Every structure is written in structure tokens, then in C-alpha cells.
Amino acid sequence: TYQPKQLLVTGGAGFIGTNFVHYWLASYPDTRIVVLDALTYAGRYENLQILEGQTNFRFVHGDILDQPLVEQLLREENIDTIVHFAAESHVDRSIYGPDAFLRTNIDGTHSLLKAAKIVWLDEKPGFAHRFHHVSTDEVYGTLSATDPAFTETTPYAPNSPYAASKASSDHIVRAYQHTYGLQTTTSNCSNNYGPYQYPEKLIPLAISRLLQGQAVPIYGDGQQIRDWLYVDDHNRGIDLIMRNGRIGETYNIGGNNEQANLSLIHELCDLLDARFPDSPHVPHRQHITYVQDRPGHDRRYAIDNSKICRELGYVPSETFQSGLAKTLDWYLDRPEFWQDGVSLFGSHGEKA
Ligand code: NAD
Numbered sequence: 207t208y209q210p211k212q213l214l215v216t217g218g219a220g221f222i223g224t225n226f227v228h229y230w231l232a233s234y235p236d237t238r239i240v241v242l243d244a245l246t247y248a249g250r251y252e253n254l255q256i257l258e259g260q261t262n263f264r265f266v267h268g269d270i271l272d273q274p275l276v277e278q279l280l281r282e283e284n285i286d287t288i289v290h291f292a293a294e295s296h297v298d299r300s301i302y303g304p305d306a307f308l309r310t311n312i313d314g315t316h317s318l319l320k321a322a323k324i325v326w327l328d329e330k331p332g333f334a335h336r337f338h339h340v341s342t343d344e345v346y347g348t349l350s351a352t353d354p355a356f357t358e359t360t361p362y363a364p365n366s367p368y369a370a371s372k373a374s375s376d377h378i379v380r381a382y383q384h385t386y387g388l389q390t391t392t393s394n395c396s397n398n399y400g401p402y403q404y405p406e407k408l409i410p411l412a413i414s415r416l417l418q419g420q421a422v423p424i425y426g427d428g429q430q431i432r433d434w435l436y437v438d439d440h441n442r443g444i445d446l447i448m449r450n451g452r453i454g455e456t457y458n459i460g461g462n463n464e465q466a467n468l469s470l471i472h473e474l475c476d477l478l479d480a481r482f483p484d485s486p487h488v489p490h491r492q493h494i495t496y497v498q499d500r501p502g503h504d505r506r507y508a509i510d511n512s513k514i515c516r517e518l519g520y521v522p523s524e525t526f527q528s529g530l531a532k533t534l535d536w537y538l539d540r541p542e543f544w545q546d547g548v549s550l551f552g553s554h555g556e557k558a
Pocket residue numbers: 216217218219220221222223242243244245246247248249250268269270271290291292293294295296310314340341342343372394395396397398399404557558
């Protein structure tokens with residue numbers, strides 16, 4: 207078992223990164239986390255502010271493309287583990303502006319790998335380290351209703367600029383392991399939901415719109431299927447992989463929870479009807495509005511998680527019902543996160 211001691215978490219002020227930092231420091235308070243985040247529209251320093259002042263936490267506002275900065279942090283903080291979340295993550299944005307996706311997701315990942323190679327392999331041969339790369343199931347492309355779920359050997363077939371940039375970064379990570387011996391692991395996870403998700407993505411967008419009695423846009427026929435996982439269950443998978451996963455391997459993470467977008471929104475509407483029976487917005491389903499489908503929209507994603515379950519004893523802890531209820535509670539407690547000043551892009555949000 208490998209135990210990370212000083213971690214550099216890239217993108218730690220975004221959705222999954224924030225949840226990871228809180229999960230990790232609660233689980234392993236004797237370790238130290240340095241967050242490196244450029245605070246794009248998707249990053250929120252406030253997500254981590256409560257940790258400021260703790261000796262096991264430091265926030266650095268900076269870009270993963272700044273290789274000298276990354277090298278400096280690896281040296282001065284004696285970092286042994288990089289957990290790489292930083293990315294441009296919204297498919298719709300990648301359709302209208304792919305450049306930032308290629309820069310951050312491809313060149314940014316390469317910048318981290320170069321820094322890690324120099325500091326960990328060239329300067330300190332034999333230094334125990336891990337580079338964990340966080341990726342997505344979208345690299346595998348789309349499934350028909352009857353196809354078997356994605357496994358780790360499913361051929362890559364990314365369809366959006368976002369997915370292509372993540373696929374590319376997965377290959378570069380793989381090459382740094384095979385060519386230079388960098389100690390890497392990669393996870394490909396399905397759609398996440400939970401606290402701190404920016405309200406451009408489907409679930410927080412729908413919660414925010416429904417609570418305000420606004421239209422909830424649904425792409426096309428709403429029958430696109432995604433495999434939803436509560437964010438802490440993703441982070442527990444990453445934890446298992448970093449400590450016990452095999453070097454150079456990729457692991458799919460998923461919760462066996464396929465939902466069509468429309469039925470997911472129906473479930474959310476019913477949950478809100480039950481919670482707020484006297485709201486003028488009941489029945490919440492009246493706010494569903496169909497909009498033109500996203501270009502190149504993948505039809506179905508589904509994750510076969512048997513490798514991580516078998517090798518690492520992974521078991522997701524939330525059901526979709528329990529996870530969705532927790533998520534709703536979290537947003538209800540924090541209207542400031544979704545009520546004002548949210549710059550929505552396009553008409554609809556679906557995840558990374
Ligand atoms: P997010 O968009 O919420 O957060 C991304 C974070 O990265 C933000 O804090 C942003 O400020 C930061 N960032 C962006 N560019 C940067 C740069 N150049 N340098 C430093 N920081 C930068 O994303 P998320 O949903 O939390 O996703 C995190 C990771 O998980 C991504 O790599 C994504 O591809 C992957 N992933 C996401 C999902 C999902 O459902 N959200 C599923 C599977 C995998």
C-alpha cells in the first residue's frame with residue numbers, strides 16, 4: 207500500500223476537486239494538501255476558505271501550464287503525489303470554444319508530467335511518488351441501448367472536443383509511464399453529481415431553475431442515458447486506486463446507475479413536489495422545456511466497474527435516491543451558490 211503524504215491537487219477549487227480536498231483531509235488529517243487552481247469561472251476559492259489557516263492546507267492561485275511554478279511547488283513542498291483534476295470540463299463550452307480545452311486538458315496535463323519527471327525522476331531517482339490522472343468515461347464514445355458497458359479495454363472513440371482532449375491527456379499519461387517510468391494511475395469515471403457542482407451542469411442547473419420556477423431545458427427527446435455517481439463515491443475510488451492500484455493501470459469508476467436525462471429530471475421534480483407541496487411551482491414537471499439537441503450528442507454512457515470492485519474492493523456507498531436527496535439538501539442550504547451571478551452558457555447544462 208502506498209500512502210500519499212504531501213499532495214498537490216490541481217483543480218481543487220472546482221466541483222470534484224473541492225469534494226476531494228474535504229474528503230481527503232477529513233480521512234487523513236496527518237497528510238498535507240497544496241491546491242493549485244487557476245480559478246476559472248468553474249473554480250471557487252470560497253469552497254476551500256474554511257481550510258485556510260490549517261497547517262495541512264495551502265491554496266496556490268496558478269495555472270498548471272506554468273511548469274516552473276509546478277516544479278517549484280513539487281520541490282518546496284516535497285510533494286510525493288499529484289492528483290490531477292484541473293480541466294475545462296463542460297462539453298457545451300468545448301463545442302463553442304475548443305481552444306481552452308486543448309490548452310488546459312492536453313498541454314496542461316503535459317506540463318504537469320514534465321514537471322513531475324524532472325523533479326521526481328531526474329532530480330531524485332528512487333523517490334516514491336504517484337501521479338493520479340482523473341479522466342472521464344466520455345473518452346470511449348457512445349453506446350447503443352444494447353451495447354455492453356464500457357470496460358478499461360473499450361477502444362477510445364471520443365466524440366466532442368472535450369472528450370478528445372481528455373482522451374489525448376490519458377494517452378500522454380500512459381506514455382510517461384511506459385517511456386519514463388513515472389508512477390501513474392488513471393481513472394475514467396461516469397457523470398458525477400453532488401455538492402459544489404457549478405450550476406451549468408444538468409443536476410444543479412435543474413435544481414436551481416426548479417426552485418426559482420424557471421424553465422428546465424431538456425436536450426432533444428431527453429432519452430440520453432448517463433451513469434450517475436455521487437461525487438464522494440468517485441473520490442473514494444480515486445483514494446483506493448492511489449493507495450492500492452497497479453501502476454500504469456486505468457480503472458473505470460461507476461455506480462451502476464443508468465438514468466435517462468428526462469427520467470432523472472422527473473425524479474427531481476417529484477422530490478421537490480414532495481418537499482414543497484405548497485410551492486406555487488408544483489407540479490415541478492410543468493417547467494420542463496424541450497430544446498434542440500446538442501450537436502454530436504452521445505446517446506448512452508455506461509460503466510462496467512467490475513475491475514475496481516474486484517481488484518480494490520470498491521463499493522459505492524450512495525444510492526441515487528440517497529445521493530440526490532443529499533445533493534438537494536446541500537443546494538437548499540446554500541442559495542448563494544446558485545441564485546445570483548451564475549453565468550450560464552448556452553441553454554442547457556450537462557456534465558463533463
Ligand atoms: P470543474 O470544471 O468543476 O473544475 C475544474 C477546476 O479546474 C476549476 O476549479 C478550474 O478553476 C480549474 N482549472 C481549469 N483550468 C485550469 C488551469 N489551466 N490551471 C489550473 N486550474 C485550472 O470540473 P469537475 O467537474 O470538478 O471535473 C474535475 C475533473 O474530473 C476533470 O478532469 C474532469 O474531466 C473529470 N471528470 C469529471 C466528471 C464530472 O461528472 N464532472 C466525470 C468524470 C471525470
